[in-house]
Amino acid sequence: MSVPDYMQCAEDHQTVLVVVQPVGVVPEDQFFRIYKRIASVSQVSVRDSQRQLYIRYRHHYLPENNEWGDFQTHRKVVGLIAVTTCASAKDWPQTSERFHGQKEVYGTTLYDSRLLVFGLQGEIAEQQRTDVAFYAGFEQCPDVEKRVEDFVESIFIVLESKRLDRATDKSGDRIPLLCVPFEKKDFVGLDTDSRHYKKRCQGRMRKHVGDLCLQAGMLQDALVHYHMAVELLRGVNDFLWLGAALEGLCSASVISHYPGGTAGKTGARKPKESQPADAGKRHRPGALSANGISADTSTEIGRAKNCLSPEDIIDKYKDAISYYGKKRAMEASEFLQNAVYINLGQLSEEEKIQRYSILSELYDLIGFQRKSAFFKRVAAMQCTHRGWAAVQMRLLHELVYASRRMGNPALSVRHLSFLLQTMLDFVSDQARQSAAPL
Numbered sequence: 134m135s136v137p138d139y140m141q142c143a144e145d146h147q148t149v150l151v152v153v154q155p156v157g158v159v160p161e162d163q164f165f166r167i168y169k170r171i172a173s174v175s176q177v178s179v180r181d182s183q184r185q186l187y188i189r190y191r192h193h194y195l196p197e198n199n200e201w202g203d204f205q206t207h208r209k210v211v212g213l214i215a216v217t218t219c220a221s222a223k224d225w226p227q228t229s230e231r232f233h234g235q236k237e238v239y240g241t242t243l244y245d246s247r248l249l250v251f252g253l254q255g256e257i258a259e260q261q262r263t264d265v266a267f268y269a270g271f272e273q274c275p276d277v278e279k280r281v282e283d284f285v286e287s288i289f290i291v292l293e294s295k296r297l298d299r300a301t302d303k304s305g306d307r308i309p310l311l312c313v314p315f316e317k318k319d320f321v322g323l324d325t326d327s328r329h330y331k332k333r334c335q336g337r338m339r340k341h342v343g344d345l346c347l348q349a350g351m352l353q354d355a356l357v358h359y360h361m362a363v364e365l366l367r368g369v370n371d372f373l374w375l376g377a378a379l380e381g382l383c384s385a386s387v388i389s390h391y392p393g394g395t396a397g398k399t400g401a402r403k404p405k406e407s408q409p410a411d412a413g414k415r416h417r418p419g420a421l422s423a424n425g426i427s428a429d430t431s432t433e434i435g436r437a438k439n440c441l442s443p444e445d446i447i448d449k450y451k452d453a454i455s456y457y458g459k460k461r462a463m464e465a466s467e468f469l470q471n472a473v474y475i476n477l478g479q480l481s482e483e484e485k486i487q488r489y490s491i492l493s494e495l496y497d498l499i500g501f502q503r504k505s506a507f508f509k510r511v512a513a514m515q516c517t518h519r520g521w522a523a524v525q526m527r528l529l530h531e532l533v534y535a536s537r538r539m540g541n542p543a544l545s546v547r548h549l550s551f552l553l554q555t556m557l558d559f560v561s562d563q564a565r566q567s568a569a570p571l
Contacts, residue, residue, distance in 0.1 A: 138198075144394055146384035146481075147204070147347050148189035149288055152214035156231045156248070163271045163487040167216055167249065168192055173280040184350030186289050188212075201379050203311040204377060206344040210239040212288050213246040214281070219253040238491065244291035247284050249277070253362035264291040289349070291451050296345040299338065308334040311341055313373065329369055336365030347385055372463060379449050386441035408492045462499040469495055481561075486515045497559055526556050 153171055155164045172190040181185055194210060202209025215235055219228045232248045248265045250258070251274070255480035258267035268274040272561060307432060310333065323330055343358030359382035366375040441449060470491060480488065496505035529552040536545035553560070 142382050142395060143384040143387035145189055146207050146381060147236045147388055148187040148205060148207055149211050149292065149348055150189050150191065150196050150209060151214060152210050153190055153192050153214045153216065154235065156215045156217040156235055157228060159216055164216055166271065167277065168279050170280050171214060174278050174285065177282055177285045179286065185554045186285055186350060188285055196238050199239055199242055200314045203341065204313045206348060209242045211242060211244040212284065213239060217248065218251050222255055222257050225253065225257055244285060245287045292349055294344065296342065296349050299345060300342050308338050311337045332365055332369045333371050335429065336362050336369065336371060339365060340374060340381060343381055352385060353439060354391055359385060370399050372456045372459040376453040379453035379456065383441065383446050383449050383453065389440045390443060405528055465499050466501055482515065486512050489515060526559060
């Protein structure tokens with residue numbers, strides 16, 4: 134089960150997630166000393182580029198949270214730094230095996246990984262490896278920060294490659310449908326050739342590419358992709374992903390307005406230097422492809438309402454929360470829809486009317502007004518089909534009951550007699566038997 138992180142803020146959408154964990158027996162104080170040095174490398178200027186890469190470190194992260202990486206890429210573990218101790222060469226095979234085991238936990242999403250080994254000396258420690266760094270001790274590691282910077286740059290290379298591949302997908306209409314964990318079973322058997330399905334795929338991929346652009350330091354491109362994702366997803370009522378696209382749009386706008394950081398993080402980030410006008414265009418050119426995805430958004434930037442104003446950010450955040458809530462309402466609606474015709478053939482006419490009336494009330498409670506009106510009309514039509522007999526009989530029954538409670542048997546008999554004279558054909562055998570003693 135995934136666990137929400139209530140400490141996240143808008144800027145975290147721009148970060149890549151790196152997990153730093155001990156492997157084997159590592160003194161806690163020494164681990165956190167190294168962790169603090171690693172975490173100090175929170176912002177890296179990419180070589181030969183005007184872009185910045187921001188890193189978010191965690192020393193504990195549930196693998197279940199990783200399953201939401203397609204929905205929001207900043208929740209995906211893309212880097213792993215393992216810290217371990219190794220006293221002798223004979224312990225090295227076991228240490229290396231533990232490291233590979235740790236990588237398998239996040240293996241489906243990792244872009245790169247590093248192992249920092251402390252205490253091992255000799256022939257093995259003299260080997261030159263990019264994925265492993267050997268140190269004689271915790272006090273003899275002057276280049277930890279430099280190694281982390283190189284590691285972050287390798288993550289950027291993979292990130293940029295994935296961004297370009299996603300944005301210039303040449304598979305035509307066959308865009309994969311990105312899903313959150315609980316959705317996968319819901320899309321089994323869907324018509325993948327329908328226009329609705331293809332638009333859903335396009336909208337979700339647009340949102341995903343927006344996330345990758347934001348992480349890769351291409352803020353303007355991210356804004357364009359988010360705007361287009363919102364339009365596509367709104368058209369197919371994909372409420373969950375529409376909420377996520379709006380959240381991404383708001384986060385990108387916050388980052389644009391407040392480059393120094395928010396939520397108590399002011400000063401933690403260096404404001405980005407102004408970029409040349411063509412800095413955001415340094416990617417593969419190409420017109421909009423048949424699948425609706427293209428890396429070249431320069432022609433669309435002028436048409437899109439890029440950065441939201443501070444007032445609009447608040448409104449769009451509210452909309453995102455509303456759409457997240459609609460996902461739950463949709464689930465409730467599907468449950469009610471499945472319950473409509475259960476054992477319907479075995480119900481009496483009056484029970485059918487009651488069921489439709491209750492369905493109308495439930496749909497009204499979850500905000501589905503048209504569904505509510507539909508079932509209210511069905512209930513009325515059911516009554517009309519019986520000549521409003523059910524309504525009339527219920528009213529007469531209530532009058533008979535009220536008269537008896539008032540201690541006026543004569544009035545009760547009068548109403549009951551009228552009921553039997555006019556509605557006998559609609560009175561059930563059980564009701565006739567219960568009325569006989571009166």
